[in-house]
Amino acid sequence: MIRFFDILSLGLEWGYVFVFFRMLQTFLPLRRSMAMRVLAFFANSLLAVVIIYSNDLANLLGALLGFVAYVAVFHRGSWAERLTAVLVFYPALIAVNYLMMDMGSRLFFGVTDASGKEIALWTKEEQLASTAIHVATMLLRLLFWLGAWHFLRKYLRRIASGLTAKMWMVVDILMLSPFVAIFTIIYFMPEDPVIVYPICGASIFSSFGCIYLAAYICNSVQTAYRAQELEMKQSYYRDRTGDEERVRGIYHDLKNHLLVLQAQAGNRQEVDASIQGLQSQIHAYENYYHTGNEILDIIIRDKAKKARESQIDFSAAIALEDGAFIEPLDISTIFGNALDNAIEASQCLPQEERLITVKAGRIRDILVMSVENNALPETIDPERTTKEDAFAHGFGIPNIRKAVERYGGQCSVRAEEGRFVLKIMIPMP
Incomplete structure (x- = not known):
């Protein structure tokens, strides 16, 4: 049974890695080389399953530096876009991984007598319970990211195609709050989970909320652009209609202008002036x-x-x-x-x-x-x-x-x- 749970746990872990990889790829496109894409997937697997403990500065900093290096090496985009990817996904990744591990640990020691024992001294029942709880937390983590992927997929695509440089800066500033919050609360970890869990949840909500907000900004900009485009079209066709009416008027009077030119045939200066007058009337409608x-x-x-x-x-x-x-x-x-x-x-x-x-x-x-x-x-x-x-x-x-x-x-x-x-x-x- 333990071996079955181990295999199931491995499958759930790779499923979670794939979903997280796809989310990040949707937000920030990968480099075009197929070799780089394959390497990116396996590098992502190391980041996605990072283990975070309370007061664990080494892993917090290691995961942050690894995330920055991963985005810089394997993804395309401006520095602002890459910074946004780190600020959006790092807090959510750290918060989810910490919550799953901490809740699983508290549940395991709450239902067994393994507290204070070395792993080698655990009974078979305790080992089975540990493995089953680990599988349950991996399943919860996979379901969470599947739900996040299902809800955020269209917003991620919209952001990737619609944000300007200034908008990326705004999103980066907004994302500093959950980034600092999750880093601080886990490093200066209080013992009471009642304090920690809501802050982790708020960091996750803020990260994904910023994605929605950025997508809303994109929609607003595109709506404003479509309104401007419609106004431009109306102005364009209104001008064309007016110009065509004026051209028809000039055409109607053209025979009279020709008679005038014919009468002025002996006066070169008057003929040139009349021709220039005609040209100036027509010139505005040739553009x-x-x-x-x-x-x-x-x-x-x-x-x-x-x-x-x-x-x-x-x-x-x-x-x-x-x-x-x-x-x-x-x-x-x-x-x-x-x-x-x-x-x-x-x-x-x-x-x-x-x-x-x-x-x-x-x-x-x-x-x-x-x-x-x-x-x-x-x-x-x-x-x-x-x-x-x-x-x-x-x-x-x-x-x-x-x-x-x-x-x-x-x-x-x-x-x-x-x-x-x-x-x-x-x-x-």
């Missing part, structure tokens, strides 16, 4: 870009308008019909940030040097996008904002890179002879 992506049409038109207002020479050659698999929010992140950066850099230049060129299209099985602009040499730093408020800004390129990497793509930036070039390559799915 609609057809990129193959409705959202991108709106973004390009808006940025082109801002460029003209700043007297920037703006040109775009975009064919993105094959980019339908890219989410609208990511299209906005990539092109919106890139063009905002280009416009701001161009505004620092003399008028004759202001130039922005946007290109995008499919080359075989790769979507290639590029944004080029002239810039002052001292302002060309892709990883650092030139604005005074560095906390509120400076996330353009990192957010572009994150959006591109979501589709397995690459983002590169380079500066050459006073010119800034952002190039993006995304493989077709």
Whole structure:
């Protein structure tokens, strides 16, 4: 019977390791190498089953350092994302492991007379009871993480795809409380479990509550973005309708303009003035870009308008019909940030040097996008904002890179002879 319980315990332990591994992988993606993924699973198994005792500073610190090293070596993401993974999962892992071990130990010594005995002196009944209680605690731990995985899975995915750099910072700050609480209560452990158990439970609840809160923030941001997107579309189509009505009016009057030009045939200056007047009326209605992506049409038109207002020479050659698999929010992140950066850099230049060129299209099985602009040499730093408020800004390129990497793509930036070039390559799915 004891051997059967040992085998069952081993199966439950590996099941728990797998569930915890999947949760962490959902929150923070693993490196793409298959060898690294296999190594990550076995390294995770050492962390997931860590044994925590009361006043056990060595294991608390060892588990923390091991967790940090594990996330740094095997997972992808920014430093803020990796820090969040440690702050979210470490308190819950430590609290659950401690609670299961402490409750199992208290239950065992409460139902047997093994207190004060060495393990070698335990009777068969006591050994059987110890093994059965251990299996029960392993089952409870597995059921707990299965329940957590079932409840949090959709929130973990939402966070992984939707948080910006500033949001990661907010989550990290919120997670400091359960992190400090669980570390402190176990290290300075009072003897009364009535005090310890509620704090462990509160740490677990806080860790998972922060996941829900972060997912709620993501939902709010996406809802606000969809509302903004709808407003942009309404404004875009309202402008187009008005422009088309005005163009029809110009077309209606065109025969009269031709008669005027014919009457002015002998006066070169008057003819030139009339032609320029016609061109100025039509010019405003020629700036609609057809990129193959409705959202991108709106973004390009808006940025082109801002460029003209700043007297920037703006040109775009975009064919993105094959980019339908890219989410609208990511299209906005990539092109919106890139063009905002280009416009701001161009505004620092003399008028004759202001130039922005946007290109995008499919080359075989790769979507290639590029944004080029002239810039002052001292302002060309892709990883650092030139604005005074560095906390509120400076996330353009990192957010572009994150959006591109979501589709397995690459983002590169380079500066050459006073010119800034952002190039993006995304493989077709």
